[in-house]
Amino acid sequence: MREIVLDTETTGLDPSAGHRVVEIGCVELVNHVATGRTYHRYINPERDMPEEAYKVHGLDRAFLENHPRFQELADEFLEFLAEDRLIIHNAEFDMRFLNHELGQVGRPRIPFERAVDTVAMARKRFPGAQVNLDALCKRFEIDNSARELHGALLDCELLAEVYLELLGGRQPGLELAEARRGPARVEIAERPPREPRPHSPSDSEKAAHAAMLEKVKNPIWSS
Template structure:
């Protein structure tokens, strides 16, 4: 089963108010396990970068100005994603931005039912608890020390581990361990053949037997026939 973990960074919270995508990434999973295949692009939003957003991801307008526009990267992303299910933390946010950018190009959006929202999964499993990506990494023991600022590719990699834990946790070797066969050693012990011991009764034993039989009253072998 192929899935794609997706994350984006933006200039703000609302694409309907002019906020734009500035970064998009995806990490491929097969049977919930990362394969090492990934997608990552920075995007020129053709606008300024609000200070609040810059503090979150550290992407300046000057840095992004040297990167391609959305329409230059979206086909590569859609080809990478294919028809696979999309694994997204707070899926409504990222899907809204991706589809708003597609709408600006007059293109069809990505159906929302393709997305699996890991935030909703976490809220169902841990109601009332903090369920941000950082909080889930701490809860599941996922090392997020490299996450000084938000970054789409790093966040995808962290979310892939969190998602695996949300599904029920890691099992030994992720079920991919190849069983090894143990060789069976049969040890054969050589035994020394001994000669048969004599079983003949001694004269004393025979005499004792005759005396014992003589004391029997009407033994069966002496009864008359009929």
């Protein structure tokens, strides 16, 4: 089963107010385990970067101007996603931005039903507790020390681990782990050769058997 953990960074909170996607990160999962295949792009939003957003992800206009616009990478992005399920933390936010960007360049929108919202999963499992990514990493003892700022790819890698824990832990990945390890190796012990045991009765055994039959009334073995 293939799934895509997805995250974005943006210039703000509302695409209808002119805010844009500036970074996309994706991590491929198969049977809930990361395969090592990723998709990561910085995007030129063709606008300024508000200070509030810059403080979140550290991406400024000067840096982003050297990267492609969304319309230049929309097709490769959709190709990576294929038709597989998307795993997103606060899915409504990212899906709204991505579908706005796709609609602007005449590409098909992504059905919201394809998204699994890990915020909703976490709230159901831990009602009343904090369910942001840092809080969940702390709860599941996942190392997020490299997360000084938000970053789409790093956040996807952390979310992939959180998602696995929300599903119940490491057990879902055992099937893939066994497949990667390959078939079990069977060790065959060396044994020294042994002569076959004789099965025919000896003369003394025959004599003892005949003596026993003389004590039995009408023995069937004597016929």
